Amino acid sequence: GAVVSQHPSWVICKSGTSVKIECRSLDFQATTMFWYRQFPKQSLMLMATSNEGSKATYEQGVEKDKFLINHASLTLSTLTVTSAHPEDSSFYICSANLDGRGGYTFGSGTRLTVV
Amino acid sequence: AQSVTQLDSHVSVSEGTPVLLRCNYSSSYSPSLFWYVQHPNKGLQLLLKYTSAATLVKGINGFEAEFKKSETSFHLTKPSAHMSDAAEYFCVVTSGGGGKLIFGQGTELSVKP
Numbered sequence: 707g708a709v710v711s712q713h714p715s716w717v718i719c720k721s722g723t724s725v726k727i728e729c730r731s732l733d734f735q736a737t738t739m740f741w742y743r744q745f746p747k748q749s750l751m752l753m754a755t756s757n758e759g760s761k762a763t764y765e766q767g768v769e770k771d772k773f774l775i776n777h778a779s780l781t782l783s784t785l786t787v788t789s790a791h792p793e794d795s796s797f798y799i800c801s802a803n804l805d806g807r808g809g810y811t812f813g814s815g816t817r818l819t820v821v
Numbered sequence: 822a823q824s825v826t827q828l829d830s831h832v833s834v835s836e837g838t839p840v841l842l843r844c845n846y847s848s849s850y851s852p853s854l855f856w857y858v859q860h861p862n863k864g865l866q867l868l869l870k871y872t873s874a875a876t877l878v879k880g881i882n883g884f885e886a887e888f889k890k891s892e893t894s895f896h897l898t899k900p901s902a903h904m905s906d907a908a909e910y911f912c913v914v915t916s917g918g919g920g921k922l923i924f925g926q927g928t929e930l931s932v933k934p
């Protein structure tokens with residue numbers, strides 16, 4: 707089946723540094739990927755929609771200059787958390803739309819801790 | 822606008838007893854609905870999905886859900902709970918052709934021995 711590989715699975719970084727999270731579709735091409743953020747004991751909140759070859763579409767309230775998204779190929783989307791602060795600590799999950807008819811697959815998530 | 826409401830934040834059952842996780846949705850047109858399961862610090866796994874075919878949808882691990890348009894519900898059930906079913910469950914509706922998923926608040930399922 708379709709697999710989305712996300713890494714790293716966890717990362718600890720110092721406040722003020724940047725962290726890049728990668729999301730790869732292993733056996734299919736993903737023109738659209740989605741990035742979510744999940745706080746402990748809470749649901750997933752969509753941050754942005756990543757489109758191959760074009761600018762990402764950010765949800766209201768998400769700072770596009772802080773959460774940089776790049777979708778340069780049909781199999782790779784990256785999320786870079788710039789100048790990370792402790793409040794950015796969270797679980798980040800990517801997802802890809804498989805067939806445009808409602809099929810989605812999710813990455814395994816990245817636990818980011820900013821100290 | 823579309824939305825989804827999971828009626829219980831936490832459900833606790835005994836092993837071997839039935840599971841019922843409730844979900845109501847709101848949609849201005851025919852929705853696609855999903856149930857996902859998430860184990861701690863893991864991604865999401867699709868249990869089942871409804872996309873305007875049969876209203877009773879069978880999924881993996883013995884789960885099933887019934888789409889009831891008149892009640893705007895899509896409750897998840899399983900006849901007999903297993904310890905490994907303990908996890909967080911999300912009811913999800915699509916946001917039209919744009920592909921966005923709208924997540925419910927989640928229901929934590931606990932299974933007692």
